[in-house]
Amino acid sequence: MxxxxxxxxxxxxxxxxxxxxxxxxxxxxxxxxxxxxxxxxxxxxxxxxxxxxxxxxxxxxxxxxxxxxGGAGVLNPAVLAAALEALARIEAEAQAKGVDLAPSRASDLLGLRGMLEAGADSEDNGALIxxxxxxxxxxxxxxxxxRETEGAALERLLRVQLDEVGTLIARAADLAEARKAAMAETLRNNLARVLDNVDGADADRVAQELALIAVRADVTEELDRLGAHVGAARDLLDKGGAVGRKLDFLMQEFNREANTLCSKSQNSDLTKVGLDLKALIDQMREQVQNVE
Known part of the structure; x- marks a missing residue:
């Protein structure tokens, strides 16, 4: 813009x-x-x-x-009369209180706002307008x-950043897949530990609760939505025109999914990828603010 x-x-x-x-x-x-x-x-x-x-x-x-x-302008009679009246009143008040004022100059009055109306005479301004x-x-x-020259450069930058987001999404997907076995083993160990130490516990209920924990840790949906947002952003750039507001909305959705990814990661490497995503998305949001 x-x-x-x-x-x-x-x-x-x-x-x-x-x-x-x-x-x-x-x-x-x-x-x-x-x-x-x-x-x-x-x-x-x-x-x-x-x-x-x-x-x-x-x-x-x-x-x-x-x-x-004519460039000297035309005096505005109403402004002149008001200025002279105010000046006379000030000088009278000063004299009554024994205050000496410097003599007033015509140039002081000419500098007042609205005193001169340049071009505001009776000539026809139609041709000028x-x-x-x-x-x-x-x-x-x-x-x-x-603006189009700057916009073209901005588009190239956004496309590069979208490619980087895609790379981070792929990296996050690999890390999420690699942690599945470790998470499953951790859940099984936790279940065995609970069942060994709690008499009368409902094994099915405990298993359900652990399953819910596993679902809450699954980041597949977040990664899928991030990938969809990348595609939507590229489509908007391909479409051209006034797409700034739509891109701005997409950046909010990008940020929401990245936040959820970080909160569900339970893995230092995956968390780092999520933080890198957030930093990159913030950079994109700053650039998008300048898209019409």
Whole structure:
């Protein structure tokens, strides 16, 4: 979802510059900074961005200046009157309390927010707005091209990580198979020890309880689900498009199965594989946050 694009343009007497950037986000959050005196421009730009993008915190900035005398701007009478009234009140209060203030300067007032309305005169801004709208398409195209380049690199990384997950799953399956004989022998010894030391115990009930312990230690289902998640993630990458939310959900499922594998392992080597899986899945989750 991260990306950046910039552009410059001009139409006498105006010159302008664009910046379009985005960072990770759960949804699509559009933030536009455009002159408010260009009526209807922000709504049109927002609509175009919403059609082109689906995810990310996106900021579009337009800096517009005027090259002729009109660039000095037009005074806002209401803001000027309010500023002068406030200034007179401050000076009167200061004089009444015997406080000397430095003389006020016109430049101080001109720097107040809203004092100058650049371009907010009676001229028709239709041609300017049309020119600005026309530039958004190429800007978005350049922005998407950068994101696609980064996305291709991210896809390659995720595929490598999925291959590593598959390797760890195969390793875990081998370890789980190798521990079966040892676990069975341990269970038989435990059963014999219990039956030898507990008079009147129900042998069938004890055997059932030990069988349940064996079932709870079986990690076959977890490994099968992890393998299915790997396949689902690869399918999403093959499909392309806006798959970030689905991949994010899959990462949660990956993590759940890895946690269960660790809790049921009862074997140091298998536990290590489970921890390696968790670490790798965490890395993948960080990368997936940047997928649209």
């Amino acid at each position: 991260t990306g950046f694009a910039s552009a410059r343009g001009a139409q006498a007497p105006y010159v302008w510059s664009w910046e379009l950037r985005s960072v990770n986000g759960k949804g699509l959050d559009l933030r536009l900074r455009v002159p408010d005196w260009l009526e209807g421009l922000e709504a049109a730009l927002r609509a175009d961005l919403a059609r082109a993008l689906t995810r990310g915190n996106v900021t579009l900035s337009l800096r517009l200046t005027r090259g002729d005398a 049309a020119a600005l709208k026309a530039e958004l398409g190429p800007l978005i195209a350049a922005f998407l091209e950068m």
